[in-house]
Amino acid sequence: MKRWLSAGETDMPTIETDDPEMFYQRGYQHGASELFRAVERFLNPATRESVRTWIEQDINGWRLSAIVGPPTWRLTNLNVPKSS
Numbered sequence: 001m002k003r004w005l006s007a008g009e010t011d012m013p014t015i016e017t018d019d020p021e022m023f024y025q026r027g028y029q030h031g032a033s034e035l036f037r038a039v040e041r042f043l044n045p046a047t048r049e050s051v052r053t054w055i056e057q058d059i060n061g062w063r064l065s066a067i068v069g070p071p072t073w074r075l076t077n078l079n080v081p082k083s084s
Contacts, residue, residue, distance in 0.1 A: 025063045028070055032059055050074060 032055050040048055058071040 022063075025070075029055070029059045029063055050077070 036051055036055055040051075043051065054071075054074045058074055062071050
């Protein structure tokens with residue numbers, strides 16, 4: 001969509017590159033954050049903190065660097081059965 005500028009307006013450059021990978025990463029981070037907000041009250045404190053750290057550190061870092069594929073290594077520990 002082309003937006004026509006009126007006199008005195010300048011076209012602001014985008015902060016991030018608008019390529020398909022950046023759209024995917026932005027959507028992945030947004031989806032992970034929204035899902036976490038929806039279920040966080042049902043999670044035990046340790047799991048809640050692991051997921052929060054995953055979103056804030058791993059996903060955000062993944063978006064800011066040019067790594068392909070979302071980081072999921074931190075989440076693999078959530079599926080390990082606890083020995084009693």
